[in-house]
Every structure is written in structure tokens, then in C-alpha cells.
Amino acid sequence: MTHVKAPTTQEVVLRHLRADILTGVLPPGQQIIQESLASRYGVSRAPLREAMRVLEGEGQIIHLPHRGYFVAELDLVNMREVYRLREILESEAIRAAIPNLTDADIQAIAAMADEVGSAAASGELLAIALANRRFHFMIFEASQMPRLIRILTQLWDATDVYRSVYFSAHGSLQIIAHEHAGILDALRARDVPQAIGWQDTHRDHALISIAHQLDTLRRPVVTDR
Amino acid sequence: MTHVKAPTTQEVVLRHLRADILTGVLPPGQQIIQESLASRYGVSRAPLREAMRVLEGEGQIIHLPHRGYFVAELDLVNMREVYRLREILESEAIRAAIPNLTDADIQAIAAMADEVGSAAASGELLAIALANRRFHFMIFEASQMPRLIRILTQLWDATDVYRSVYFSAHGSLQIIAHEHAGILDALRARDVPQAIGWQDTHRDHALISIAHQLDTLRRPVVTDR
DNA sequence: AAATAGCAGATTGGATCCAAAAAGTCGCGG
DNA sequence: CCGCGACTTTTTGGATCCAATCTGCTATTT
Numbered sequence A, B: 001m002t003h004v005k006a007p008t009t010q011e012v013v014l015r016h017l018r019a020d021i022l023t024g025v026l027p028p029g030q031q032i033i034q035e036s037l038a039s040r041y042g043v044s045r046a047p048l049r050e051a052m053r054v055l056e057g058e059g060q061i062i063h064l065p066h067r068g069y070f071v072a073e074l075d076l077v078n079m080r081e082v083y084r085l086r087e088i089l090e091s092e093a094i095r096a097a098i099p100n101l102t103d104a105d106i107q108a109i110a111a112m113a114d115e116v117g118s119a120a121a122s123g124e125l126l127a128i129a130l131a132n133r134r135f136h137f138m139i140f141e142a143s144q145m146p147r148l149i150r151i152l153t154q155l156w157d158a159t160d161v162y163r164s165v166y167f168s169a170h171g172s173l174q175i176i177a178h179e180h181a182g183i184l185d186a187l188r189a190r191d192v193p194q195a196i197g198w199q200d201t202h203r204d205h206a207l208i209s210i211a212h213q214l215d216t217l218r219r220p221v222v223t224d225r
Numbered sequence C: 001a002a003a004t005a006g007c008a009g010a011t012t013g014g015a016t017c018c019a020a021a022a023a024g025t026c027g028c029g030g
Numbered sequence D: 001c002c003g004c005g006a007c008t009t010t011t012t013g014g015a016t017c018c019a020a021t022c023t024g025c026t027a028t029t030t
Helices: A011-021 A034-041 A045-057 A076-100 A104-121 A125-141 A146-167 A172-188 A192-217 B007-023 B034-041 B047-059 B076-100 B101-124 B125-141 B146-167 B172-188 B192-217
Strands: A061-064 A068-071 B063-064 B066-070
Touching: A011 A034, A011 A045, A011 A146, A011 B066, A034 A045, A045 A061, A045 B047, A076 A125, A076 A146, A076 A172, A076 B066, A076 B076, A076 B146, A104 A172, A104 B034, A125 A146, A125 A172, A146 A172, A146 A192, A146 B076, A146 B101, A146 B146, A192 B063, B007 B034, B007 B146, B047 B063, B066 B146, B076 B101, B076 B125, B076 B192, B101 B172, B125 B146, B125 B172, B146 B172, B172 B192
Parallel strands: none
Antiparallel strands: A061 A068, B063 B066
16 A cells, blocks of 8 residues: 555644745745745754745746845746747647546546635635636647646646736636637547637636736735835 | 855756766766765865756756665667757747847857867867757757756756767767858858758757667666566 | 554655855955 | 945755655565
């Protein structure tokens, strides 16, 4: 039998960090003071630093030698690059996935789409984000391309903070449901171009909303000191 | 002028690790005993572990909790995935780069192609690999897409070990020189499809050679379990 | 004799401690 | 009044030390 679990501290810290970045506890641009954060998590600096190295590799935080770690800020240019790369890579993922999709797979994906719907009904942003992510990645994972999936994971992670605002935008949930249904139909028909097309419009809607937010909101990142 | 430099130990270790993996001092599949490697580098385990976390993020080594770090092995399937992703992403890089290329850029790239040639004449494999990499990445960098460049860097890193054998294959250096010239011509003409085409055949030649090596050589990798 | 429990060694994970570098502060001189 | 420079403080980087876990072997039991 396999072990129940052995959650190493680094992974606990890593999850905690991701959550804090995602929820804005650690806002973009802010420096991460290792000592204070470590004590806040109730751990030492060693596992924290290794976790931060992981996030740095994903581009979530920036490291300046002898200066420290800072939560990455994404400007619009950067954001557009991420979305362009997603466009290219997600198209490939869908292209590779569709021939592998069994009927059972599609049923599972449809079930996840329903979960997105019920999460949307509940209004819990985090639940929506999680279910939405699962929905899309169930498709990507059928591509059987682990490296591609990992890169996509990183790209999604990088924009998680900004994407969550999209879910709270007016009317976005109906649009999302509609587009998810479109993707599902294309999957059932094994229609690669149509699936990619739906995914593209789906992504574009999110980007437009986010770009609008970034452009107008112009968050005034205060340095608390 | 900026500071001379302040090379932090982690980066020294990281470079050392990359070199050792590239040159086969640390062969694929082998476990990395932290204590012994750290003492061999003359450092403590702390910076070594942070460096390994970086390499793990790049897929160069694998981490199993409470078991250790192991140098990653790439089978042919994995290798094909890397090359497929390179095909997609390098096409995008070239597409984005060409409109940005100044004449000075192209001259610099041509100079680097010459360096590949002279390195080839000298027969130094490492020098060839380095110059070749610089040549291609000078083009990619003109894309002005930092995230794309970083992903491409990781993909190149992942296959560095295997690609170096290609340089020593019979006749490959002439082919490389020919294809580099082709790429340069396409760049001068600002011909995107042609540049991508050359890059594709260039990459395919390397992949065929590497796949052949992997297939026949059938290295007797001991099963670590 | 085979299987399993448990003991000993090795190896990783985490915490504390010390050194080095950067940022901020105060004071002196122009 | 302002700029420059040494000193202090804060924070990061690295090393050492201790605890938790895994591996391999041995002995005991059936």
C-alpha cells in the first residue's frame, strides 16, 4: 500500500504562497520579507526560500540577488504575450487531445462544466476559478504531452490573479457557460478547428476584460512601510 | 559603470550543475547525493538545494520527496514532444522577430554564424554548441517576448545533452553551416515563411540524428527504484 | 526456507546560527 | 541648505546542526 501522505513543509509553504499571491495578500510589486513571512507561516526560512525558487522559475515572483524576492507585476504587454503563447500552445494541446478523447473522457469533462455552472450559481469566486481550470486542463491532459501541460500550467498561474476579476465581471458567467458548451459540442464531434475556435473566443473574452481592468483600474500599489 | 559583479554561490553551483549534466559527469538517471556533490563543489548543501530546485522547475532533474534528486532521462517520446514544442514556439519567435530586425542585428547574427563555423573548424564540441545556441537565440531575442525566450531556453536546456552528439556526427557540421546560411538569407529578405522553413529543416535534421542515436545506442540505463 | 518485524546506517528535510551585502541614518563639511 | 561619507540597521546568503524518513540487512517466527 502506498503511504497515506507525507506533506513536506515546502509544499505547504508553496501552496500558501500561491494562495496569498492569488488572493492579493501579497500584492504585485511587494517585496517578500523572508523572516516575517516565514514566521507568519510558522516555519523557518529554508523551506520558504526553496518554495520561492519554484515560483521564480514560474515567473510568479522575481529575484534580485542580495535584494530579495518581489511579487511579479504583469503589465499589459506582458499579459498579451502570455495570452498569445496560450493561444499557440492550447491550440496544439487541443489538436493532440481530440484523437485521444474517449466518450468517458468527454462525459467527465461535461460533468466538470456542470460544476463550473453550479459554482457560478453559488458565487464563490475561488470555486469558479478552480472548476474552470479543471475543465480546461482535463482537455489539455488528454494531449498526453506532459511538458506542454506544465508550460500551460505556468502560463495560467501567471495570470491567475488577474483572471479572477473576469469571473466577477457582469455577464461573464453566462458567456463562459455558453462557450464551454460550444467547446464540448466540438469535442463530441471531434472537430479540431471548431474546438480551437471556441477556445480562442473564450480566451479573447477573458483577455479583453482583463485588459480593460488593467487599463482603467490602474491599481496604485502602495508600499507599506 | 555598474558593479564588476557579485556572483552568488547559487549561480556558480547552478552553472556547475548544468555543465556536469551536459558533459555527462552526472548521467541521466543518476541520483544526486547532496552531501558528496556539495563537498565536491566546495559549498554547503543550502545553495546546492536551491539550485536544484531551479533545475527541477526546468525539468532537468526530478525530485522525489524524502528520496532525493535524480537527473532526468529523456526517452524518445519525450524528446519528440520537446521538438514539437520547439517547432511551434520557434516559429512564433521568428515571426515576431523579423519585423524588429535591424541591419545591425542581422550583421551581428551573421558574425555569430561565422563563429559557429570557426568553432566547427576547431572541433571543440562545447564551443560549437555555445556558438550555435547564441546564433539561434540572437534571432529569438529580437522577438521581444521574454517569456517565450525563457520557455525556449528551457526546452533547449532539456535536450542539450543529447544535441551535443549531433555536432560530432559525420557531415553534420557542413549541413549546419548550409542551413545557417539559409536562415540568414531569409532574414535578410525578411521572408518569414522561408526563415521558418529553414529553421524547421534545421531542427528536423538534429532530431533525426538524435532519435537515431537514442534508438540504436540504447544506453543500458540501470533501473533506479 | 520464506516472510516479516525491527534495528542500524545513510540521506534528505528543516531550523538555527553566522557572515556579507544593501538600504537607511546621522553628522560633517562645503 | 545641500551633498557626501562613514556608521548603523535591516535583510539576504551560506554554513552548520538536529530531526524525520527511507533503505538495506539481520534475526526471529511459522
